[in-house]
Amino acid sequence: MATVVYKVGDDVSTDAVYPGRFMATVLPSETPQFCFADDKAFNTALQQKAFAPGSVIVAGQNFGCGSSREQAASTIKGHGLVVIARGFARIFLQNSINLGLRTVICPALEAEVGDEIALAEAHVRNVTRGADFPIVPLPAARQAIIDAGGLIAYTRTRLVAARAR
């Protein structure tokens, strides 16, 4: 079980997740400090490691729209959080898959900060409210990257095979 620790609405951009002024910082080991930097309270709580790994960010439609900056995925992953959204913007979703940030598409999700959530194969269970919400599975092609442990590992295997030929 995991707790919802943050809730945002529709169309949250990667500028909100990881403001442009920190873009010169690129390494996944360094990006977590600027996670949601413009929301001082949440950022401070993250810095103080107030949330257990696996804690949940709940979002509306089109989470991660805008800039393709990959820091937006690595900064959330660095805190061990999971994002459950009604929908994701394409590039952000792909970046999350590539980097191993756990993202769950759950179009009907209803949850508030403080709710307890259990993730099952096909649905998200809001334990606090006693309700289940179906998950939209990822296309098989994207699942292959997750199964490989991310795009770096996936490409490494492909590369070795291709250059051995």
Add this chain to the structure above:
Amino acid sequence: MGMTVVQKILARASGLASVNVGDVVEPAVDMAMSHENTALVINQFLEIFKGTGLEPRVWDPSKIAVIFDHRVPAESAKTATNQKKVREFAGAQGIEKFHDVRGDAGGICHQVMAEEGYDRPGAVIVGADSHTTSHGALGAFAFGVGATEMASVWALGRAVNIQVPATIKVVITGRLHAAVTPKDVILHLVGLLTAEGGNFKVIEFHGDAIAGMPTSGRLVLCNMSVEAGATAGIVPADAETVRYLREEAGVTDPLDLVQPDADAVYDRVIEIDVSTLGPQIACPHTVDNVKGVAAVAGTAVHQIVIGSCTNGRLDDLEEAARRLKGRKIAKGVRMLVFPASWKIYKEAMTRGYLGDLMEAGAVIMNPGCGCCLGVHEGALGDGETALSTTNRNFHGRMGNPNSDVYLCSPAVAAASAISGVITDPRKEG
């Protein structure tokens, strides 16, 4: 069953006779572009090779373009060090389409790609920047990726796990009013589709208004297609595409003018008659919060911005200069102009546009992304309002979460610079 332009491009690049929407393909990449974030791409690229015993070499240096634009010249030691690392890597790998910080080449990556002739109809172009959709203006399938995906392309020469997208056909007809521009058309469309209406889809542009539109305007439409969430925007190549590539980009090799089949299947068809369209404006803090300018006319502004990969081209600067020549920017308003490339800067200088803008009180900045993403210069103060020809108005986009950004055409921006408040350019001279 007929294919859309993007289906045809993906079929060709994947070595298949045809592809269906939803198929997963691995197209060969014709051009891979990145900017300052190349520093991260390099990092991920080297990671891929770790433990393989293989020497880290990019698959084809002639198909890689690296263009510095986001923070030029470097604003911090950190950026300068990143740029140095990229410069050394480009040299070692033999990447010749490398555009460093210099005045005889370069500018914003999306403009440089077009004017250098790196964009070709029928090509698969990936860019580590969301506005890579721009390059669809020249009939290419061009989409944005993250840095790790770019590293994977550098290693394999292919984009992996690409799902063939559905296409929305947008037919634009009619004649634009003199003070109404392609920017107003795309703002209107983004408002109509909403910020996610095009998510995972391609927008294919058709209609007589497109046929008569120069490449500079098509770049605006495709550039901002991503603001409706679209994977790509594309204008099927035509006579204007050939003219631009031959006359302006100096391309001499044969061109593959890929066309959609007459019986191509579209996700939906949207028809827009632009003859009655007025100037549009995207209000804070989402790009799809679009209104007619009249709805917010009179709103006081503190910073006017003309530039970016959306509206920093010669015709944009010409429009602004024509309106501001012999006049003065209102007191208390600052106007920042950053041309999209050095080529444009030079031409605007030769034609006197920059002089006219300076006489009016504008500050001419060096080509690059300037204040568009709030990391370099031109940040806003608390409570200030910007009116900008750029493409995003998210909270904090221009460097300060306690400010407002409105998005508009160069005509609206210039008319408002004179009055100091948001102004309909049809009312101004």
